[in-house]
Structures are given as structure tokens and as C-alpha cells.
Amino acid sequence: MTVEISDHFSRILSAPVYAHLGTVRPNGEVQMNPMWFEFDPEAQTIRFTHTTTRAKFRNLQANPRMTLSMTDPENPFKYVEVRGRLADVVPDPEGAMYVRLGQRYGNPDEQAPDDSADRVVLVMQIEKVNGR
């Protein structure tokens, strides 16, 4: 199913801003933190670099729902909220996605991180886009 994503929301999703990612902990609390990400408008996915050793990864194994919120860097009264779920986990033992995102977020010399062996790419399939 294709999701309607307006030009306005696509523009916000294409900016290298930190997105706040929410997942649900086993006890029902929301876990949130800022994340680097990459939006693929063709596949309607959002990709993140992450590791298999952290709480968020365990949250997503139990409950694949993911919600993302970010403000428009050009207008703080505008924002986009994206809801979806984890569709794929791709091993990334060289940390290539970390390097690519680090470059996208402003560091042309980004190096593979120390925890590359545990690195994965989280692929979120977009199901709904809201905001203003």
C-alpha cells in the first residue's frame, strides 16, 4: 500500500535534522531519543544505524511499532510525525550506514564506530504521515 506523502513533508524528511524516535518498552512506557536517519521516498522507508545490544533493539523485537517526530529546520511551527513498523534488520558489520549518515549530518571524515561488529540498519516501513 502506498502512503501519500506531501511535498512539504518530503522536504522536512529530506533534511539532515535529528529525528526523535519512539518505541514501546516491554512495560508499556515510550522510549525516545534523537536519531540520524535517511528517508527513501521511492521505497517509503526510513533507515537508521543501530546496534543489536541496546534497549531499543530489544523493544522492537517485542513490538515493531516505530514513531518518528521532527521539526522543520526552516520553520519551528511545522513538523512531521511518521508512524510505521520495523520491516527489516540488515547486518552492517563495517558500520557503513553509520559512516554514510555521519557524512550526511555534516562530518565528511566520519569513521566507522568502535561497535561496528554489532551494527545493523533498521528499516522502518512508513504507514502514516501527519503533521503540519
Added chain:
Amino acid sequence: MTVEISDHFSRILSAPVYAHLGTVRPNGEVQMNPMWFEFDPEAQTIRFTHTTTRAKFRNLQANPRMTLSMTDPENPFKYVEVRGRLADVVPDPEGAMYVRLGQRYGNPDEQAPDDSADRVVLVMQIEKVNGR
């Protein structure tokens, strides 16, 4: 119970940055959007202006858990996550909290909004503070 909040996290929470607030929808999805807020270090609360007519308010009636995430305006690698729950809802029919927050966020001429009659102050009691 008093929550330990470091000077570092208190400083981030005192900046007039947009915080992303996560609540849980009745279907278990996370709803998120950027919010103005005011941190009270003595009471260990965070206050928001909101209305009684929106989805987030209904979410909180069913599930009072709230999580907040924001990046440090002085260092994008630093952030704070605050978990807590809705402790009080205070009617604000003049929109006074909206005006105060609008001023705090940079508009000295902020006016009461058109939906003032439905305005309330959401009071979140802080239960846990994380981040880096």
C-alpha cells in the same frame, strides 16, 4: 520520591527548545509531536499548554504515561529523555500558559489563542531522566 536530575540535564530542560512528547494511542501506537514546555526543578514537573479536544488529551485519559525527548541546543550529540506521567490537568480558559510559553519561546507579543476556552495545563510528574 525525588528524582536525581544532573546539572547537565537541568540545563537542557531549561532551554526554550521544542521537546518531542510521546503518548500511547488506544491501539498501542506511539503518538509524537513537538511541544512548548516549562520545567519546574523544585516540583520536578514539566508543564505544557494543551486543549481538551485533541487526540493526545484522549490518549492521556486512557494511559497517563508521557515521555519527552529533546536535543541540547548547544551540542546536537547530547540529549535528554524524561519519562513520567500526567499528574494534573489545570483549566486555563484565558490561555495564560499559552501566552507565557509563547513569550518564553521568543514572541514577546504572544496573544491568547482562539481555542483558549478549551485550554488546559498538563502537569507531568517526572519519574526518570536519561540521556547523555
